[in-house]
Amino acid sequence: MIWLAILLGAAGTYLEKLIGFILPATVLDRPIVRSIAGLLPVALLAALVIVQTFAVGQAVAVDARLAGLAVAIVALMLRAPFLVVILSAAITAALLRAAGLAA
Amino acid sequence: MDLPPARRRAIRSNALGIGIATGAYGLSFGAISIASGLTIWQAQALSVLMFTGASQFALVGVLGAGGGVAAAVLTAWFLGARNGLYALHVAPTLQLRGWRRLAAAQLTIDESTAMAVAHEDTAPASRHAFWATGISVFVLWNIGTGLGALGASLLSEPEILGLDAAIPAGFMALLWPRLKDRLSWAVACTGGLVALALIPVTAPGVPVLGSALVAVVAGTWAWRRA
Known part of the structure; x- marks a missing residue:
């Protein structure tokens, strides 16, 4: 498929x-x-x-992805390069999950 | 063909710079493809055969979110439509026949068109800018995709690294430079809200397609007003 x-x-x-x-x-x-x-x-x-x-499938959920997106938007406002934008979102989500602060 | 060597060098170094930047972005495409359930070969096939970033990200994103083939393919087509308009614009300058035209078509994307347009003062400069940028981006985008896919496939659980959060960030980065006036902001906000409203009531993939209607309505409205 x-x-x-x-x-x-x-x-x-x-x-x-x-x-x-x-x-x-x-x-x-x-x-x-x-x-x-x-x-x-x-x-x-x-x-x-x-x-x-x-x-999440057909459900709407608020989780670590939203925090990652917020940080990505800040990075874009600061004119960060693409890779930095992506990495900052991924790292934010990973840290929040590791700390048990978000799903 | 009478392009001064200095101009030629300047165009080539510019093209290489754009290629390197796009290659870095290819890394994330490769990694996100793996996180969405594609194999390395599938990610690489997309970068060779489709070769238009937003459509590739969209196809992978819709499939990864559980959408069907039809929704994924239609979203990729809708996003690729602008390349046809780019082709219309560069075709008269490039003046191509046969296999060169078939190759140029594949290389007609945001970056190559923007460089061709930026060097439209002379036709040879514009042609050189198109080819140099198209080839540079094609090569480095594909290398980036392969490396990114390979790297991500070595990881066991992409979610621990937050790769799923990298996907919306990637789409945001693609959207950001297109938010240049009130109309585009309005279309983006409405399109996003329509998609959000459709998530619980339609199959995965359909919410994104539904937002295309917002562009059709807003585009028709803007055309009538102009």
Whole structure:
């Protein structure tokens, strides 16, 4: 199942890239397409942040992931590089769990 | 092809810098893939075949959260749609046919497009920036993925190290630079709330897809107003 998702996903994202090279610009390059395509990553990434922070299957839970996210946001505000952002979230969650302060 | 050597060197060193930064980020993709239940080969296949970071993270994230193949694949496609618009933009400058066009398509991502656009003053500079950045990022992103996956697969329980908390942080880091005006903040907040509301009532993976509607509605509204 994972391989199926990888192959289908990769085929589709490749076609998206290729279509831009093959189709004449006038077919796709419309203001409404540009407007929606520009906002799609914003909505989807925000949803992924929320789901990955709060979801446990179909339940909503508050645990060490939320503290990790909060620290990551502070790191982003301080313009930390990607790896530092990720590591600070992971370390925060690991420490809270080790101390028994969060699930 | 008449690109001054100094300019060529400057572009290449810039491209290498971007590649190294992306490679570091590939490390976390590899590690997170393992934490989400993928094998090293599956993580590596994604970085070679899909090669567009946000879609890769999303596919892995949705699968890891228990979502189905359809939800994971659709989310990856939605996130990859912007690459098509990048391709439209760079295609006239690159002027490619045959296998070079097929290769350029795979390398059309945020970083290569941004570098091509930044050097649009002359066509040779823009072409060189696109290829140098695309190749540099492809190579280092894949090396990073392999090393990250290998490293994480040596760990027994990723949760003890807080790797599950690294996943939302990674998405936040991808989202952060896109929050540049009131509209994007509004779309992000609404998209997040819609997803939160859908978690208990839909299958895993669907909450993320549901938020795409927010982008469609907001994008249509912004287009009408413009």
